[in-house]
Amino acid sequence: MPERESTTHREPVGAGREAVVSLRGATATLGARPVLRGVDLTVHRGEVVALLGANGSGKSTAVRSAIGQVPLTGGTVELFGTELRRFRQWGRIGYVPQRTTAAGGVPATIREVVASGRLARTKLRWPGKADRAAVDRAIELVGLADRAKDSVSALSGGQHQRVLIARALAAEPELLIMDEPMAGVDLASQEILAATLREQVALSTSVLLVLHELGPLEPLIDRAVVLRDGCVTHDGPPPEALGQHALPGHDHVHPHAADEPVRTGLLT
Template sequence: MNTPHADAPAVRLTGGTAALGGRAVLRGVDLAVAPGEVVALLGANGSGKSTLVRSLVGLVPLSGGRIDLFGTPYGKFKDWSRIGYVPQRTTAAAGVPANVREVVASGRLTRRHMFHLGRDDRTAVDDALDAVGMRDRAGDGVADLSGGQQQRVLIARALARRPDLLIMDEPMAGVDLASQEVLADTLRRQKEQGRAVLLVLHELGPLEPLIDRAVVLRDGCVCHDGPPPQALGQHALPGHDHVHPHADDHTTSGLLT
């Protein structure tokens, strides 16, 4: 994790604005995650959470503001292997015609390294499968797995990159208790190893002890950045006004390569 900007946040968004379908979704958002820090991004449906993390990995263009990755302006950043991205499971895992190992191994592929995985790559894949307890299912088809197991595969694919920044969009959604515990253990190890973690969550749940800071969005703006709310659920979020939009953020499928 050597870098000429050793003291810089793993990711910093300054004054971020974005629109989808002509509708403003992010309105001047500031966000930073330091190495070794686990930050939860909270908010009601439609508050801009998924749009924010997707903008950080280049899937949604910003209309204004600035992103710096490890102290480097976004447009000059090249070392994308330092970032692991776990999209929402429904957009990336269901129906994938590949086995578990193939999906996890895809996390090691780059534009310069597309068709051959070396010994270090294979070791990284095995380590990632071990980390999420899925090595014994490596030859199984992803489409045959439970929702929680599919989520573990997506997390393993991101971990196979050995990232310094791990971004997860709703990793707990529709996940069984066993997979929640695996996720909590995985995140604990990432934190101990000094990695930065940004999580989109509806509520903290079993991850609460691992969360260093909570950033709460409301209508595309940050309404809280500080200690996690003590109570769980949408009603406990700062700025909650008891209006419950039912439409999720507009999302499109995509993977970080």
């Protein structure tokens, strides 16, 4: 008898897993203009989700709403199953803001900046051996171990971005949120950042990325959520056209929308 064709289907990424980020019917305004119009966005444990869209589509506002930097006018946010207003375990989240310098104008070394990312774990206690090891590992992951004592003021734009990512990784987060990590970064640094992210994904870190283009991160993306005018227009596999547009070697730096202001503060 001929073999029967298998009817086994691969379980969708995230199916049956805990939701680490959940926005439901999220609405938000900047000034008098609606920016989010009923956004549903979920990231499951171990999942890598890219938030895509044109300038002004609401991408950065969505992630800042998820961590409480932009208040919602409607809808709900949960982190690790807890309502945002009751969530206190910020050490579980690493956040890389968009378009900022590593030290914000304050004289500091790479190690000092990265060590500040450990504060959510250490609170007021003196850093111990495990804390120092986490900082060393984070610096090594982004390829800056040989420059740990250098001042961040001497770094290039791509190196600044790597320091910001190391600062987020120093907390050993379960969820990593990155807002336009590849913007204005040279291809060599993009490849290092992609390799760093691969390391985190291998450790089952959940990742939410705001991206203009997929670039070297494309192979890591499990799911893409596309926003347009503050609404979700796609939630599923990365759109093919966007993937092709974003292949390595496509040099296209986009300006950020004026209606999505830059926030440089850390989580509080």
